[in-house]
Amino acid sequence: MRPSRTRGGIAVLGTLLSLTLAGCGGGGFADSGAAGGGTGSIRMLVNVTPNLTQDFWDRLVAPFEKANPGVDVVIEAPSGKGVSDTLQQQLAAGDPPDVVETLMADPTLAPQLVDLTGEDWVKNTPLAQEASLGGKIYNVGVGEQAQSLVFYNKTAFTKAGIPTPPSTLDEMTQDLGKLKTAGYLPLQTSGDFATGLQLLQLTDPALAAATPAFYQDVRAGKTTVGKAMLPYLKLYQSWLDQGYVDKNALGLKYPDAETAFLQGKAGMFVMGSWFTASEAKAKKDFEVGVFAAPVSSGQKSPGAQGATMAAPYLIMKSTQHRDLATKLVHWLVTDQQAVVAQLKQDGNFRTGVQREFTPLEQQVQKILDAAPAKVAQGEGYGDSTLPRGFNSAWNTEVQGLYIGHSPETVADAVDRWVSAHAK
Structure with a gap:
């Protein structure tokens, strides 16, 4: 977890976002959105750090674009202090992205998100059940960050x-x-x-x-x-x-x-x-x-x-390309090459996924595998x-x-x- 993720837990939306969403009034963006067609542009707001550079994100999604002609994944770096601050600004302007990386769902944000509980592929993603909110899954992630x-x-x-x-x-x-x-x-x-x-x-x-x-x-x-x-x-x-x-x-x-x-x-x-x-x-x-x-x-x-979800993704309910956004997120957290690239780039882990480990990373993976449970902190x-x-x-x-x-x-x-x- 990098400083923009607060390192003690992935960055979450604060009071300002609560006010912004409350200002949407009743349904707000929650009642909009559409499934969309098989082509189009998907805007993805991501965390940009010394490890997770703009170039890394562009290279990461390139295979998905190649496999889906007519689809353009537009990577958006934070324009504010970070992903949370930027999403606040975009929501206030009525122009949120389709997909958000880094943030975790909370009761304030949940009504604005696509419920992924019914998607079979989410069940085996890291910490999906632990991070569920009221029995519903909004976040899916690439791996885990061991904390303790x-x-x-x-x-x-x-x-x-x-x-x-x-x-x-x-x-x-x-x-x-x-x-x-x-x-x-x-x-x-x-x-x-x-x-x-x-x-x-x-x-x-x-x-x-x-x-x-x-x-x-x-x-x-x-x-x-x-x-x-x-x-x-x-x-x-x-x-x-x-x-x-x-x-x-x-x-x-x-x-x-x-x-x-x-x-x-x-x-x-x-x-x-x-x-x-x-x-x-x-x-x-x-x-x-x-x-x-x-x-x-x-x-x-x-x-x-103590563990947190690494590279968590959310899909905004306001998206006009829900099917494409879901397909992208599905690929990001299940495609072997995409998963390994993200794990390796930011020093994260996922049980059952093989990648090139340093000796110290091997020790961390063994600790994660031996832990009787994973808990929030x-x-x-x-x-x-x-x-x-x-x-x-x-x-x-x-x-x-x-x-x-x-x-x-x-x-x-x-x-x-x-x-x-x-x-």
């Missing part, structure tokens, strides 16, 4: 006398101490979005085991985010106090944190599977390994893997969601630990935010 991963410096582990990666958070705490004694920064982090994201990623397996219906329990008032996360906030605070995490890390940008870890300055780095792409390009004098985020003592290991997706904007609010509050806020203060602030933004 801990990358580690194998040389540092050897020098610190750590024979095997930890499987529990208690063991991880002990290993952080050994790394510090060996002269390494035990755990690499940074400011930007990464501070709070890493804590979510790290605790996904333990949280899923302790509170299996976490999102539903929060909405039902059976627990609160702050109460559920307080033990992990206290643990993180102890790491700060013991110097296992740099107390000045908030001044560090995310790319610099990646660079610092890849220069061999730290023992561990919690991050999503997209980090494998950066690792593959880096020149370094040590080997990087990866293990599944630990669970709490007494829980089964490995735990559930942060704001979540489908029916497992917290109020939109949670990731950013959580990140801000977690960063408060660095300036003296107590774990209890942070937990209380998080609960007040969730309560104020709950619908």
Whole structure:
């Protein structure tokens, strides 16, 4: 997940879009659209990043255009701050695209989308059921981004006398101490979005085991985010106090944190599977390994893997070429060459799909295959969601630990935010 996808969960539509859609009034675009014919232009709004360039997208859809004479797939890069912002503008102008990549459906957006539940081919696409909303499938994706991963410096582990990666958070705490004694920064982090994201990623397996219906329990008032996360906030605070995490890390940008870890300055780095792409390009004098985020003592290991849908697609109900748009999306998420190209380009994974892997990517695929379940994290997706904007609010509050806020203060602030933004 790249920064424009917020890395802790794929970018979702925010308050401005809610207002825009509400302004459509009643049916709005939901009642328009048409099946269309066998030819025409399909507008596809996509995420453009250093990996996912305009040229990549053009080359990706070229075989589809060749196989379907008379069809022109028009790739649209974001004109605003990102896909979400651009779609808001297009909806307000009454000119939305046919297909949207990157965004996940939520209750506000769902009425504007084509329901894909009845399409047989969607059932085996990654996380389609997990991301369903009210039993309906609106999103289909190419693969998965593993979230709950801990990358580690194998040389540092050897020098610190750590024979095997930890499987529990208690063991991880002990290993952080050994790394510090060996002269390494035990755990690499940074400011930007990464501070709070890493804590979510790290605790996904333990949280899923302790509170299996976490999102539903929060909405039902059976627990609160702050109460559920307080033990992990206290643990993180102890790491700060013991110097296992740099107390000045908030001044560090995310790319610099990646660079610092890849220069061999730290023992561990919690991050999503997209980090494998950066690792593959880096020149370094040590080997990087990866293990599944630990669970709490007494829980089964490995735990559930925090995962998000990679390259999710939506079809706007307003399209005048619904059949062509559906055919395109079907091809994008099921054609072997198209799938492999997208997985490889952005460091994503899909069980059962073979592609050329780096050694580190092979390890990540094994972790995904071994995970007993895949769970949402942060704001979540489908029916497992917290109020939109949670990731950013959580990140801000977690960063408060660095300036003296107590774990209890942070937990209380998080609960007040969730309560104020709950619908």
